[in-house]
Amino acid sequence: MAIDWFRFGSPQAFFPVAGKMVPWFAFLAVAFALPGLYLGFFVAPTDATQGESYRIIFIHVPAAWMSMFLYLVMAGWAGLGLVLNTRLSGMMASAIAPTGAMFTFVALWSGALWGKPTWGTWWVWDARLTSELILLFLYLGFIALKAAFADPQRADRAGAILALLGAVNVPIIYFSVQWWNTLHQGASVSLTRAPSMAATMLAAMLLMALAAWMYSIAVALARVRSIILERERDMAWVRMSAGT
Amino acid sequence: MAGFALLVRRDLRLALRRRGDIVNVLVFFVIVASLFALGVGPEPNQLRAMAAGVVWVAALLAAMLSLPRLFAADLADGTLEQLLVSPQPVLVVVAAKIAAHWLLTGLPLALVAPLIGLQYHLPANALGLLLVSLLIGTPVLSLLGAAGAALVLGARGAGVLLGLLLLPLYVPVLVFGAGAVTAALAGIDPGAHLSLLGAFLAVSSLVGPWAACAALRVALD
Amino acid sequence: MAGFALLVRRDLRLALRRRGDIVNVLVFFVIVASLFALGVGPEPNQLRAMAAGVVWVAALLAAMLSLPRLFAADLADGTLEQLLVSPQPVLVVVAAKIAAHWLLTGLPLALVAPLIGLQYHLPANALGLLLVSLLIGTPVLSLLGAAGAALVLGARGAGVLLGLLLLPLYVPVLVFGAGAVTAALAGIDPGAHLSLLGAFLAVSSLVGPWAACAALRVALD
Amino acid sequence: MLEATALACERGGLRLFSDLDLALEGGSLLRVRGPNGSGKTSLLRILAGLTRPAAGSVRWRGRALDEEYGREMLFIGHAAAVSDDLTVLENLEFTVDLFQMTTNQHRNREALELFGLERVAQVPARYLSQGQRRRAALARLALSRAVPLWLLDEPFAALDSDAVERVSELAAAHLAAGGMLVLTSHQEFSIAAPATQLIELEG
């Protein structure tokens, strides 16, 4: 058992597997995004109070979900690497970080754009917004810390500790609307509306979330392949498959 | 326990040997506080509104400026190596470092903060609250700071990198700490802020030392 | 001149080796800027009023956090010794260190400051002025900073001590730099502030490197 | 007492050594030899429990290394572990307390005298010469008779012939009393030992 696990965790074994999976997930991402965008921007009815601006929700909510979820996945990989000392884990964490940062940024940006028409300001320092901003800084800190070490092994381990430390922030983001009185929406606003409206909105949102998922997997796998190549360039198997 | 006391005593002695680390922190604090007033403007009302923020930012800076050396000197001269092979648990070593750091930065700052508050025209109840919020909040700065300082050991440009890692984590402390005082000024009950600060202290006293220990082991591997 | 270029190139290479020193400064800057807004409050008008102050304080902090390492690393590994016995005049060595420090902290900060200003609702003319004041003022931070960093070489708790030495010297820069922008916002001609800043630059470019040279010789005696 | 099996060490993707076994009993001196960069320091750090080996394990009295090990082992590496701002005496006293060694003021003074440091006992370590700094680190050997395992990395570097002799005498007495000693050294030395082992690492 243990041996199988470690073999799966070896970059050499993972490299071709990842290569095969990338196109599939890329395809799925497009396959979910197209109907999702169509439903969200053409089928779902105009909101009574917010007008058309509410349609940002189809970008905003999936991005916000992914930003938190990817952080947990990243911290999970990093922690695994710290405990089991597998090389691949650190590479996976590195591969996920930029995508996570991107989604965090998109969530912040789309939220800000949305805030202008609804709240009358694009930014307030409330608990959810602040903790989401901290999430962005944590991603950036993780990337910066890893880049600051010349030795990749050491970078992996230091990065893993930071990732685990920052994981505390994720539940704070999620529950902040309950813990503090804030301007930001609580969960499930859409579910309390008229059933038909909620159904299309929910479908569009879920499709977009799935698309974001698939996109994240595809990009992370593609990125981990180039990280593997860079880190293991001196190893025999890379040189052989590169034909030199 | 003997090990903890020994290590705290060593750090305090090293700091006092320079006849001034604590004095430095205090003078530094005063300078930062006046600097802010200069940078923003002299209106008494505006001053009162920002007093807590300024005191807290100053505390934060004093902590940050002293953090890069928390482990670096011991790493360079080989002492850290000895601390790790010694019979003392690493957690005790880290806890002692954190305690010494707080005694040298957080505590003096907390004690002198009411004086600064006076200069900023804060009323008495707000002054007391400022002190309490600092006493709860500054240990968090040392706890998380130790983790950050251990993480950047051996990395280049450690100073700025440390700022980058720590400032976002320090933000909530700042918000709740300053928030408690501002709430009191506005006549709102500051209890919520203080309890959040306390929760933060609890979480960081669990997470901070653990992360620092792990990071030290990595740095010396 | 060749020596100057050689030394600047070395410092830049050391910084860029980590693919991040400049990026770190920028991210740090962004973090500080948002942090300040947090500490003081969200009113747009108040934000505009303090924008220049915040940007300047951030510049000052980034400079200060990176200063303790300006000479310390070279002292510890013996490189400083070699620089002093080399055929390069010490003044060239110091000038190169200062230039590299500015290129790595002051310049990127100055270039990104207008973006921060935008977030703080500054109008266009104030943005330009902010850039100009930083371009004149940040070299002062590096010039005086080098002197301070050389003075505290070998002292423990150097970080806080350095803050203590430098902050009072940095205050005028901050006042005139932020003052220029605030003046422009109030419709007053900022020329006076800028020329004072210029005078400060002139004086510190005479005094700073010389003091740094002398301090280095003492540190290595 | 000290056993290591199938040790391997990797640095920067390079194998320094692998499949290294060793077993040390009371009274044995183990010398680790090899050219610069062959992994001697790395091996000693693994034995001290500082570095994780890439493979294999180290056992002390049949058990894996734990905090107790710190009381039974003494490691002196390249860095002297002497704080610049403490005096020589304070440095020694700190080490003694840290490792919970049984000693007293009088014996501490004697240890410093043995290493010719009595004149600089009150001088902050910052001002010591290279060799004096090494001596200050090695002074604890005179108080460590009770510590069974000594791991010394290049103990003779920077020492004058007098100090080399002092260290050799202490090491010989330690071995004669049933202690164990692992050391690396590029210089030749003469330490009388009941049993001697040699590990040669290749560059």
Add this chain to the structure above:
Amino acid sequence: MLEATALACERGGLRLFSDLDLALEGGSLLRVRGPNGSGKTSLLRILAGLTRPAAGSVRWRGRALDEEYGREMLFIGHAAAVSDDLTVLENLEFTVDLFQMTTNQHRNREALELFGLERVAQVPARYLSQGQRRRAALARLALSRAVPLWLLDEPFAALDSDAVERVSELAAAHLAAGGMLVLTSHQEFSIAAPATQLIELEG
């Protein structure tokens, strides 16, 4: 060429030595000896122009030390002057440029090879072993034939026997070509020299 008259050195209120005279001509080797802390390093730093003597003066080619001296003298002290974040090759190239030595890429490579550093040429110095770090500092000797005066403080410390031989050969060749060498060493060494002088410092 190198002359010092009535040199004295004081440290922390203590006289380390006084009234020390020396004169060095092409081809002479000067060995400075003495126990730890006797002032060898201090003397070398005075000769290098880093430390001001408490009394007396140093002259080179009859003139006081100035910036030109930096081109005609080479000083390698206890610290290796190797930057952690630069690779071994980059460190050498920086030194070469700093001291305006005439060399080329090919000769730089050769110098590293001579010191067995070709395998770690691209490794950041942070990861070097103690001895490799010293080797990286000493590699410039192979390119310094044209520099008349060498001041070496404990050049053999931490080196394995191979590297000691390499340094000795370079020193001998330097002396044979009319260069001057001042060195301190606690280890014995054999360097063939047209003329030899000895300064003994007392502890």
